[in-house]
Amino acid sequence: MARPSLREKLASSAVDTLHTHGFTGCSIQDITDAAGVPKGSFFNHFENKEDLAIDALRRYLEGTRVDILFEEGVRPIERLKNHFKFLSGRLLENGFERGCMVGLFAAEMSREYPRMREELRAVFAKWCDTVASVLREAQAAGEVDPRHDADEMARFLVNAWEGAMIRLKITRDCGPINDFMGTTFKVLLK
Amino acid sequence: MARPSLREKLASSAVDTLHTHGFTGCSIQDITDAAGVPKGSFFNHFENKEDLAIDALRRYLEGTRVDILFEEGVRPIERLKNHFKFLSGRLLENGFERGCMVGLFAAEMSREYPRMREELRAVFAKWCDTVASVLREAQAAGEVDPRHDADEMARFLVNAWEGAMIRLKITRDCGPINDFMGTTFKVLLK
Numbered sequence: 227m228a229r230p231s232l233r234e235k236l237a238s239s240a241v242d243t244l245h246t247h248g249f250t251g252c253s254i255q256d257i258t259d260a261a262g263v264p265k266g267s268f269f270n271h272f273e274n275k276e277d278l279a280i281d282a283l284r285r286y287l288e289g290t291r292v293d294i295l296f297e298e299g300v301r302p303i304e305r306l307k308n309h310f311k312f313l314s315g316r317l318l319e320n321g322f323e324r325g326c327m328v329g330l331f332a333a334e335m336s337r338e339y340p341r342m343r344e345e346l347r348a349v350f351a352k353w354c355d356t357v358a359s360v361l362r363e364a365q366a367a368g369e370v371d372p373r374h375d376a377d378e379m380a381r382f383l384v385n386a387w388e389g390a391m392i393r394l395k396i397t398r399d400c401g402p403i404n405d406f407m408g409t410t411f412k413v414l415l416k
Numbered sequence: 417m418a419r420p421s422l423r424e425k426l427a428s429s430a431v432d433t434l435h436t437h438g439f440t441g442c443s444i445q446d447i448t449d450a451a452g453v454p455k456g457s458f459f460n461h462f463e464n465k466e467d468l469a470i471d472a473l474r475r476y477l478e479g480t481r482v483d484i485l486f487e488e489g490v491r492p493i494e495r496l497k498n499h500f501k502f503l504s505g506r507l508l509e510n511g512f513e514r515g516c517m518v519g520l521f522a523a524e525m526s527r528e529y530p531r532m533r534e535e536l537r538a539v540f541a542k543w544c545d546t547v548a549s550v551l552r553e554a555q556a557a558g559e560v561d562p563r564h565d566a567d568e569m570a571r572f573l574v575n576a577w578e579g580a581m582i583r584l585k586i587t588r589d590c591g592p593i594n595d596f597m598g599t600t601f602k603v604l605l606k
Contacts (some may be wrong), residue, residue: 389579
């Protein structure tokens with residue numbers, strides 16, 4: 227196997243460092259130290275810390291398995307449930323301390339980092355559109371009341387999920403995930 | 417009117433500075449500069465930055481008007497709606513950039529600040545218990561299906577609200593509030 231380039235080493239390690247400490251909670255020095263690369267090499271590969279954080283967010287989202295939402299032969303509501311179960315599973319691997327990188331960066335970076343804010347706006351918009359399209363399929367299949375606004379409900383659900391991800395940084399247990407799954411699938415989409 | 421003490425000047429100004437920049441996004445120097453007090457005076461009044469942030473969180477929560485949830489002669493679901501409307505109003509005063517201090521500190525401080533984490537745990541627990549008691553009243557009054565788990569639903573709603581508060585740092589409009597109010601009161605609690 228070829229040795230990973232310095233850029234690759236820095237970028238892939240930064241996903242963990244930024245996810246654990248937050249953008250404002252770690253310095254470029256912390257990031258290069260954790261990656262085991264010289265601090266001086268940082269600016270050969272990234273324009274600034276925001277640039278690296280955007281790269282880290284994209285890497286973080288690569289493993290999202292959006293295909294689960296479109297799996298053939300599975301009922302729409304079941305696909306939605308599988309989507310959130312998959313996201314929960316990823317979270318458990320990472321430990322409860324970290325929550326979701328999307329919500330973390332949204333909380334701490336939106337105000338002062340317009341490029342990140344635009345990146346997050348696009349991530350949320352795409353995610354909500356996908357969830358809404360599955361909800362519309364569920365409506366067409368008679369699983370969800372067709373009078374509900376699928377777009378509004380999708381945005382509500384995605385935001386509720388991000389809120390649960392924040393809350394479990396406090397509870398450090400599956401409680402917020404269970405509350406989300408319970409109310410969403412036993413009450414809201416029943 | 418008596419001149420505010422140096423401690424008071426520092427503490428009340430810190431609510432704004434911490435809410436705007438986040439805990440890790442501003443230094444003690446930034447906080448004392450914004451308050452117009454000498455940096456050296458900080459440690460005469462607060463043990464450390466976490467100590468000040470806990471004080472700021474308590475001040476922030478003082479204006480929450482929990483009494484709205486218990487207003488006599490108003491139906492339970494209407495009180496719940498008024499509660500979230502009141503929180504929205506506070507937010508609009510502050511501008512969309514800031515979101516909710518509870519969710520912000522939860523996102524950025526839970527991991528490394530156990531005293532803040534415990535403070536937030538208690539704030540969330542009390543808030544959820546209050547919302548659950550109103551939901552139980554709504555169930556007793558026949559406004560909400562009595563088979564639903566009021567505690568789970570209350571935690572879900574509080575987390576969903578916090579998620580909406582994170583999202584509006586991105587959208588910078590009332591969208592996430594409208595989505596929350598719409599789905600909560602037209603679908604979930606219908």
